[in-house]
Amino acid sequence: MRSALLLVWLAAAAGTPEATRAAERPPAVSSAGEREIALATAEMEKTRALVEAGAVPRSQLDRAQQALDDARDAACLRRTLYSPDLTEAETDAMLAAARRRLERRQKELQKTEQLADAGAVSRLSLTGPLEAVDSARRELDAALSRARLIHEIAQMARAELAIEEHLEPSAATLLPYGERYDGDGVFDIAGLARIEAAFLTRFAHDLPVSALGQTAVHRALGFDHRNRVDVALDPDQAEGVWLRQFLESHRIPYFAFRTSVPGKSTAPHIHIGPVSGRLSKGG
Ligand SMILES: [Zn+2]
Numbered sequence: 078m079r080s081a082l083l084l085v086w087l088a089a090a091a092g093t094p095e096a097t098r099a100a101e102r103p104p105a106v107s108s109a110g111e112r113e114i115a116l117a118t119a120e121m122e123k124t125r126a127l128v129e130a131g132a133v134p135r136s137q138l139d140r141a142q143q144a145l146d147d148a149r150d151a152a153c154l155r156r157t158l159y160s161p162d163l164t165e166a167e168t169d170a171m172l173a174a175a176r177r178r179l180e181r182r183q184k185e186l187q188k189t190e191q192l193a194d195a196g197a198v199s200r201l202s203l204t205g206p207l208e209a210v211d212s213a214r215r216e217l218d219a220a221l222s223r224a225r226l227i228h229e230i231a232q233m234a235r236a237e238l239a240i241e242e243h244l245e246p247s248a249a250t251l252l253p254y255g256e257r258y259d260g261d262g263v264f265d266i267a268g269l270a271r272i273e274a275a276f277l278t279r280f281a282h283d284l285p286v287s288a289l290g291q292t293a294v295h296r297a298l299g300f301d302h303r304n305r306v307d308v309a310l311d312p313d314q315a316e317g318v319w320l321r322q323f324l325e326s327h328r329i330p331y332f333a334f335r336t337s338v339p340g341k342s343t344a345p346h347i348h349i350g351p352v353s354g355r356l357s358k359g360g
Contacts, residue, residue, distance in 0.1 A: 110152030150174035260328035264350035305350030
């Protein structure tokens with residue numbers, strides 16, 4: 078049991094957590110994305126007919142196929158990168174789409190560079206492809222940072238699950254990993270505003286909320302995180318110590334997860350609210 082828990086703690090987290098707000102899922106595909114895919118599909122069919130009629134070279138078909146693939150990747154990014162709520166599986170699709178978009182633009186730039194070197198086009202023709210590569214690289218950076226955040230939320234959720242399932246926590250069994258305070262046993266997410274305001278007054282920056290209530294990650298794990306909040310603070314650092322004291326003075330229940338494996342990067346955090354539960358089927 079202990080080793081199962083250690084594995085959870087050993088899974089390293091990277092990146093700076095930022096707030097992820099649980100929200101209604103966006104529509105599966107944005108209408109703009111659907112339009113783009115429909116246009117690219119129509120272009121592809123038109124080109125195929127022209128190629129079969131011998132009116133245009135086959136290379137144009139590859140171009141049309143690439144445009145269609147790119148439109149599909151753009152639609153994938155729209156519904157993932159800019160969505161407030163993602164699962165881990167969706168982050169993989171998001172990263173793959175962002176990488177493919179960058180690769181396509183790098184190839185396009187290479188081709189234009191070869192043409193410019195051969196004197197077939199002016200160097201000015203490189204401006205557009207260069208900008209496209211820059212923009213795709215920024216898109217990939219944003220996707221990577223988004224993915225780090227989602228994996229961090231998932232790691233925190235798994236640590237919570239491990240504690241709750243394997244340790245049947247009492248204050249004594251939890252000690253090496255963190256601390257549990259039961260307070261009044263209830264927490265309403267509306268009460269977060271008061272905690273955030275007090276934290277801001279005390280430290281002059283926002284409370285680093287990493288998971289607000291139920292998120293797609295928690296849903297995917299079958300984990301009930303409604304009316305619970307994860308704060309990315311080490312419970313033994315000044316801000317974490319202050320938060321725990323504030324919660325205790327208001328009898329608000331919390332779980333403090335601390336770094337328990339020396340020399341290993343873990344995801345210490347403070348879970349505000351009672352112990353989470355398993356979602357009932359379909360919940
Ligand atoms: Zn939590």
